[in-house]
Amino acid sequence: NLVVLGVVNAGAELIADGDIHIYAPLRGRAIAGAQGNESARMFIHSLEAELISIAGCFKVFENGIPENLRGKPVQIHLNGSDLIIDPLPS
Numbered sequence: 001n002l003v004v005l006g007v008v009n010a011g012a013e014l015i016a017d018g019d020i021h022i023y024a025p026l027r028g029r030a031i032a033g034a035q036g037n038e039s040a041r042m043f044i045h046s047l048e049a050e051l052i053s054i055a056g057c058f059k060v061f062e063n064g065i066p067e068n069l070r071g072k073p074v075q076i077h078l079n080g081s082d083l084i085i086d087p088l089p090s
Helices: none
Strands: 002-004 012-014 020-028 031-034 040-049 051-055 057-060 074-079 084-085
Touching: 002 012, 020 031, 031 040, 051 074, 051 084, 057 084
Parallel strands: 002 020, 012 031, 020 040, 031 051
Antiparallel strands: 040 074, 051 057, 074 084
16 A cells, blocks of 8 residues: 655656555556556545556546546545546545
């Protein structure tokens, strides 16, 4: 597992075999479950990411992050091969 307390800037990349917890804005890339751990999760204080991935399933935000999730705290997990992004109460 990986815990980050500072901002992850654009262009930066985090990779963990387990979960990723980011208690600051994520503006770069985050890859959890890098070796195929489908139960890995991400907890992000402020979603501003370029890319998120769990166990090889990824989402790129080329057209921007949906308004209801941008800059908000979220939890990300897999449901089959779908990445699920759930808002968390702030």
